Amino acid sequence: MTPDLRRLLPSDSPVTLIDPDGHATGDVPDDATLLRSLGALITARRLNDQAYALVRQGRLAVYPSSHGQEACQVAAAQVLRPQDWLFPTYRDTVAATVKGVDPVEALSLLKGDWHCGYDPYEHHVAPHTTPLATQLPHAVGVAHAARLRGEPAVVMAMCGDGGTSEGDFHEALNFAAVFHAPVVFFVQNNEYAISVPLSRQTAAPSLAHKGVGYGVPGERVDGNDMAALLTVLGAAVERARAGQGPQLVEAHTYRMQAHTNADDATRYRDDAEVAAWVGRDPITRLRAYLTGRGALTAEADAEFAAAAERAAAHLRDGLNQDVEPNPEDLFAYVYSTPTTQLREQAALVADELSREVAQA
Amino acid sequence: MTPDLRRLLPSDSPVTLIDPDGHATGDVPDDATLLRSLGALITARRLNDQAYALVRQGRLAVYPSSHGQEACQVAAAQVLRPQDWLFPTYRDTVAATVKGVDPVEALSLLKGDWHCGYDPYEHHVAPHTTPLATQLPHAVGVAHAARLRGEPAVVMAMCGDGGTSEGDFHEALNFAAVFHAPVVFFVQNNEYAISVPLSRQTAAPSLAHKGVGYGVPGERVDGNDMAALLTVLGAAVERARAGQGPQLVEAHTYRMQAHTNADDATRYRDDAEVAAWVGRDPITRLRAYLTGRGALTAEADAEFAAAAERAAAHLRDGLNQDVEPNPEDLFAYVYSTPTTQLREQAALVADELSREVAQA
Amino acid sequence: MTTVAHHKLSLAQALNRALRDAMAEDPTVVMFGEDVGALGGVFRITDGLTAEFGEDRCFDTPLAESGIVGMAVGMAMNGMRPVVEMQFDAFAYPAFEQIVSHVAKMRNRTRGRVALPMVIRVPYAGGIGGVEHHCDSSEAYYAHTPGLQVVAPATPADGYALLRAAIADPDPVIFLEPKKLYWSKEEIEFPVRAPGIGTAVVRRAGTDATLIAYGPTVPVALEAAEVAAQEGRSLQVVDLRSIVPFDDETVCAAVRSTGRAVVVAESSGFAGVSAEIVARVTERCFAALAAPIRRVTGFDIPYPPPKLEHFQLPGVDRVLDAVDDLQWEES
Amino acid sequence: MTTVAHHKLSLAQALNRALRDAMAEDPTVVMFGEDVGALGGVFRITDGLTAEFGEDRCFDTPLAESGIVGMAVGMAMNGMRPVVEMQFDAFAYPAFEQIVSHVAKMRNRTRGRVALPMVIRVPYAGGIGGVEHHCDSSEAYYAHTPGLQVVAPATPADGYALLRAAIADPDPVIFLEPKKLYWSKEEIEFPVRAPGIGTAVVRRAGTDATLIAYGPTVPVALEAAEVAAQEGRSLQVVDLRSIVPFDDETVCAAVRSTGRAVVVAESSGFAGVSAEIVARVTERCFAALAAPIRRVTGFDIPYPPPKLEHFQLPGVDRVLDAVDDLQWEES
Numbered sequence A, B: 001m002t003p004d005l006r007r008l009l010p011s012d013s014p015v016t017l018i019d020p021d022g023h024a025t026g027d028v029p030d031d032a033t034l035l036r037s038l039g040a041l042i043t044a045r046r047l048n049d050q051a052y053a054l055v056r057q058g059r060l061a062v063y064p065s066s067h068g069q070e071a072c073q074v075a076a077a078q079v080l081r082p083q084d085w086l087f088p089t090y091r092d093t094v095a096a097t098v099k100g101v102d103p104v105e106a107l108s109l110l111k112g113d114w115h116c117g118y119d120p121y122e123h124h125v126a127p128h129t130t131p132l133a134t135q136l137p138h139a140v141g142v143a144h145a146a147r148l149r150g151e152p153a154v155v156m157a158m159c160g161d162g163g164t165s166e167g168d169f170h171e172a173l174n175f176a177a178v179f180h181a182p183v184v185f186f187v188q189n190n191e192y193a194i195s196v197p198l199s200r201q202t203a204a205p206s207l208a209h210k211g212v213g214y215g216v217p218g219e220r221v222d223g224n225d226m227a228a229l230l231t232v233l234g235a236a237v238e239r240a241r242a243g244q245g246p247q248l249v250e251a252h253t254y255r256m257q258a259h260t261n262a263d264d265a266t267r268y269r270d271d272a273e274v275a276a277w278v279g280r281d282p283i284t285r286l287r288a289y290l291t292g293r294g295a296l297t298a299e300a301d302a303e304f305a306a307a308a309e310r311a312a313a314h315l316r317d318g319l320n321q322d323v324e325p326n327p328e329d330l331f332a333y334v335y336s337t338p339t340t341q342l343r344e345q346a347a348l349v350a351d352e353l354s355r356e357v358a359q360a
Numbered sequence C, D: 001m002t003t004v005a006h007h008k009l010s011l012a013q014a015l016n017r018a019l020r021d022a023m024a025e026d027p028t029v030v031m032f033g034e035d036v037g038a039l040g041g042v043f044r045i046t047d048g049l050t051a052e053f054g055e056d057r058c059f060d061t062p063l064a065e066s067g068i069v070g071m072a073v074g075m076a077m078n079g080m081r082p083v084v085e086m087q088f089d090a091f092a093y094p095a096f097e098q099i100v101s102h103v104a105k106m107r108n109r110t111r112g113r114v115a116l117p118m119v120i121r122v123p124y125a126g127g128i129g130g131v132e133h134h135c136d137s138s139e140a141y142y143a144h145t146p147g148l149q150v151v152a153p154a155t156p157a158d159g160y161a162l163l164r165a166a167i168a169d170p171d172p173v174i175f176l177e178p179k180k181l182y183w184s185k186e187e188i189e190f191p192v193r194a195p196g197i198g199t200a201v202v203r204r205a206g207t208d209a210t211l212i213a214y215g216p217t218v219p220v221a222l223e224a225a226e227v228a229a230q231e232g233r234s235l236q237v238v239d240l241r242s243i244v245p246f247d248d249e250t251v252c253a254a255v256r257s258t259g260r261a262v263v264v265a266e267s268s269g270f271a272g273v274s275a276e277i278v279a280r281v282t283e284r285c286f287a288a289l290a291a292p293i294r295r296v297t298g299f300d301i302p303y304p305p306p307k308l309e310h311f312q313l314p315g316v317d318r319v320l321d322a323v324d325d326l327q328w329e330e331s
Ligand SMILES: Cc1ncc(C[n+]2csc(CCOP(=O)(O)OP(=O)(O)O)c2C)c(N)n1
Pocket: A091, A130, A131, A132, A159, A160, A161, A162, A163, A164, A190, A192, A193, A194, A255, A259, C034, C063, C087, C091, C094
């Protein structure tokens, strides 16, 4: 094998630094770093479960939970600096919040108030993207613009295992490689695309092997191992920042719940399969490790739980507030200046409303 | 490296069986086979050059020549059986003719008479496709249908180096791998996509390395070595026929002429670069090999030349014939039964023509 | 001897049954797409098909719409009758190139030698509180593309009949399924006497003005006609069913009979199918028109978020306002 | 003090100059696509830009239109003003998803926080003897998509002015360049007094009927008016220039002034921009119309091969036939 090829190929099995029992198997980040991550993980899980509950209470239309994938969510954001960009999918609400977005604003889309509820420039978080993989070329463009200006910004571009099959995945990786753009493509392989299992998605040895075909180094990491994720993603980000081009990272994880609350996962997978993953929970694992080292005090743990509760309460309060929908918004943002046609159409709605008021 | 990965990775350098000086460097097909190929190559070259001349004479609108790539053209078709399908691009007219299509009919598109001038079912040659890589998913579909019916048909799906960047290339390879479809993806890497050099197309070690990301074995072959092409493509076809799934073959060759006669290649490449490839001409090479073995008699060579001249004359005669364009054709094939709307529109044209005749 | 049977079916069930019956009758009919196998499709239109006909006849694909449509083209070229599902309207856009440059053009390209008997099913339009990209009315893109047939059933019976007709048709059909009508039920008599592709139907007789609707706006038009009747105005309702081919005869006869018309469509108006209807009916019926044909359509804006979508959807009041506007005083 | 200068330029040269001037003035303007670097584009619209501004400002990309448009979206999000070239009309279709779901919607999606100042240049329409996929009139797909602006210059001066305006605009513009007019020349006065996006222009005064055209059919309409004048009929010609936003005021005033109109467009008629023009003008000017507005458009067929394309293109005779049909006897 040529050295060039060796540089591109992922390791034969996913990088793990802490095993499912909480024992270190490699060079683990320091305790302070991991404690910070544990806190974020606990809040992340709480937000996922709170959002899910809010769907049942009718405050959210739908929620694609990242329950079980929180280590990926937290790591994706924690390895970034403020100037770096995050490109999340519909499932990456939690990652967006770790990067700084208010969870209430992040859930505006799923509450039905507006498409994107936050200012993408505030925390450098692109709008959640629904059409699979279509955000990846945008990520390349943002990175390329930064690179042309000589800014040290890196872009973390997320997608799922299913998203890797779309043409835009291919085009984005190829563009990033050819233009040497500072992008980390981060695939959360959670084994399913709604009901479609990974085996129907690809026949490749791993999704990380897709990097070879673009000249992009690929790496595989245990997606439920916070330490491994921070290490692998962190290295990819700093490599990109140093001008060494894009990287592809595949995290092996599992979607513990249905695709969204609207989905019925019993139609396509067994409970036993899900149960097998419970023991690999990212939070349990990190807590076991830190507890084993005596690094996690009861106080700190209680504070993590309290912070998570505060975040959940904030989310509840925010989503329980009804924002009065304003029909003028329909016409206000289509163009910087509404066209004559849109002004006429807005007037029609205004007229309808005024007549309704008059009748009432 | 795992055995699975070894199965997928191409050799470090392109497979060559006859070197540019005509010496065998490996296990070469028998003389009879190669003589047949030499004959086809000589006709192929003659057709390319005749078509080019016909453009200058105004009989063809444009011609993307495969001059220099004839070994790829001939091999792609010669490794197939009649029931197998060929999916050519706009540059693969010659391959289509080797599979049996009348060159006059094959050039109908470029003459401007009709889009596809031949019956795709007669020789199992799909219409030449212009939108890059879009024919590749069709090839997968044809192969999958054959496989579902248990037919031993294989599909040879061609594209250029530029075409590998399109999303459809990705989707087609992935579908073929997941469905285990009997398709050989054959990339003629001729170093350019119009003016765009390979280095702007990909940063991968080779285009054949793209197979890894789909679980599709990749192989690289010297695209000017007839013996190597027959061997590598032939093996890929028979492997697919035997139910072992798709394969990706990259041929390293060179576009000796401009993209089409309408292109000005001096704007983006040096003559010296072109000159370097003259010595690697596929015909010279195969002739040197067969002559060296004493397998090519002067008689046979003369008969090859004569056959090529006959083919060229047939092409000239065919293209010098003016087909009277029939406006009724515009409306006849849009649907199996023309809609009311199309009948009205056809009547409008008929009325215009009858008035013209009346005036004349 | 055919046995007549009656079943009360929702549109979703009728479509499912049409697929099942077509697959049972013709072994070349295959169904594929995203989540159409074990899951039965996110709207359950393909429910049970894999269980009944096996993995080779109804199967999931990788997530790639261009690949799905492109593979269907190849299978149609090679003896099959593929039916593919695009999961939602906006998720058909990645397949646009395949649809416009190949699906629509293959027959013409090859002088009729290569036909593509294939159906692209698209759950479409809004009214279900869906988030962005799940509620697009995309019919104009297809209707403007020569070589495609475009149909949009509004009732379970039409859903069944048109889907059977689309699958049996030698040419490609874009089959638009109004999502918000999936759960509306109707008693269907089997065997269904099929309206062919290309025939509109007068759903309600009326003498004062004609409402022209298709797909999701047909129930709106019918409800508007009902309200208008109570107010003493008699509205005729035409359901196009097929957008391409367009049934000029039925539509123009209807408009001529009333002299006034309103087109009701959910899609944005600008350069939409509604514009075509106004243009072609006006061209053909100008002398019979007492007023310009009005349009009630979605606004020229991206489909709004759930909380605002009711402003975008043509509703009964907006339709009646348009009817009021048809220069009654002048007639 | 500005120096006034005159240059006789072809449309292609005018567009090249617009790009050059915009890039010189604003360092955030970047140009990319297939073959736009060393080659200068297959139509030479980007000739010399890489040499003048360097590889970072004008560059070739891998062959992937969705990637090109998607990358432009990202660059526009991040401070640049990208201009991208789709090599031919039909080769923009692979980018359709990016254009419809992102380019058109990003501003609205983000309540105006993320604007996309970008231009998608599309050499478009026929009349150049091009083979399949090189001659599509694709304007309706874009015009029907809210959030896009769609312009089509018909003269070198408009080409220059509109391209400058498009690049300077805060919102995305689909810039349609009629290929067959690339080589037509005109004397342009610099600095150009720019017509903004959204303004139509009366190209020729006339009193009997109005021809409404845009892009490639403007010269056809002008020639028809010339021939009609010799036959004693006075035709007014309106050049839309912008399809979206649409200049209702100019167009309606023109039609009202004559009471008769013909829309001339190269694109297939069904659900095309021509239908929208007929529908909206009829809605607004019904009382002023002496006859229904006629359309002369491409037929509802795939663009024909070179030897047959003249049947598809609206020509002077066909336009004059339509004018003859405007119920003159009845007026
Ligand atoms: C282009 C496109 N096609 C289809 C869909 C519908 N869809 C939404 S999520 C999803 C599954 C995606 O799976 P994956 O990429 O693995 O991400 P996950 O949901 O597992 O996080 C599908 C098919 C879509 N959003 N976009």
